[in-house]
Every structure is written in structure tokens, then in C-alpha cells.
Amino acid sequence: MDFREASPFDSHYGLEIDEATDEVVTARVPVREHVLQPVGLVHGGVHASIAEALASVGTNVGVNGDGKIGLGQSNNSSFLRPITEGTIHAVARRRHRGRTTWIWDVEMTDDAGRLCAMSRVTIAVRDL
Numbered sequence: 001m002d003f004r005e006a007s008p009f010d011s012h013y014g015l016e017i018d019e020a021t022d023e024v025v026t027a028r029v030p031v032r033e034h035v036l037q038p039v040g041l042v043h044g045g046v047h048a049s050i051a052e053a054l055a056s057v058g059t060n061v062g063v064n065g066d067g068k069i070g071l072g073q074s075n076n077s078s079f080l081r082p083i084t085e086g087t088i089h090a091v092a093r094r095r096h097r098g099r100t101t102w103i104w105d106v107e108m109t110d111d112a113g114r115l116c117a118m119s120r121v122t123i124a125v126r127d128l
Contacts (some may be wrong), residue, residue: 025054048070051119054092055104059123074122086111
């Protein structure tokens with residue numbers, strides 16, 4: 001399995017992974033009509049999905065070689081500024097690498113580099 005590629009679900013909303021290591025994962029999502037709420041803002045679920053995807057990818061890059069898999073356990077997302085067009089830019093940084101859990105902080109910005117959403121994601125590490 002190549003965890004550096006977007007899953008079918010993540011591909012549906014347009015996730016494009018640029019870099020994936022066990023410390024940092026970067027990606028982007030072009031804003032298209034199907035990711036918007038009826039009022040024209042990117043849906044919060046898209047931001048939460050981006051965060052969980054990046055944290056999962058980074059964890060799996062780090063643990064898959066040891067016969068382990070990373071699975072989402074907790075996702076706490078805060079929405080600070082709306083995005084209505086352009087591209088969502090995301091950076092996930094690992095904050096904790098434990099035996100059974102990894103914790104990631106994910107920041108999402110707009111094309112102007114303004115912080116629009118942030119998430120803390122906990123990934124459970126289990127046997128494959």
C-alpha cells in the first residue's frame with residue numbers, strides 16, 4: 001500500500017499530497033463547487049477530512065514498515081476564517097510519536113497564507 005497517495009474518499013474531494021514523511025505532510029485541495037456549503041464556504045467536514053488524511057498518511061509512513069497501521073482516533077478541528085475560492089493549503093506536523101498513538105497538528109491556509117482552520121488529530125497505531 002502506498003500511503004503517500006490519496007485514498008478514494010480523499011481523491012473525491014480533491015486532496016493532492018505534495019510531501020509525506022513521518023514528521024511532516026503537505027497537501028492541497030482545489031476549491032470546487034462540490035466542497036462548498038450552500039452559502040459558498042468550504043464545508044468544515046472538508047477541513048476535518050484533510051486533517052485526518054494527512055495525520056493518517058504521516059503515521060502510516062512511519063509505522064507500516066513495522067507491520068503496523070495508523071487509524072484515526074480523534075479529530076478536533078477549529079474553523080477560523082472561511083475559504084470560498086482558490087486552494088486550501090495544508091501542513092501536518094507530528095507532535096508526538098508513541099508506541100500506540102501519534103498526535104499531529106494540522107494548519108490549513110488560503111492562497112494568501114492566512115490561517116483558516118487548524119486541527120489536532122490523534123492516530124491509533126495497531127497491528128496490521
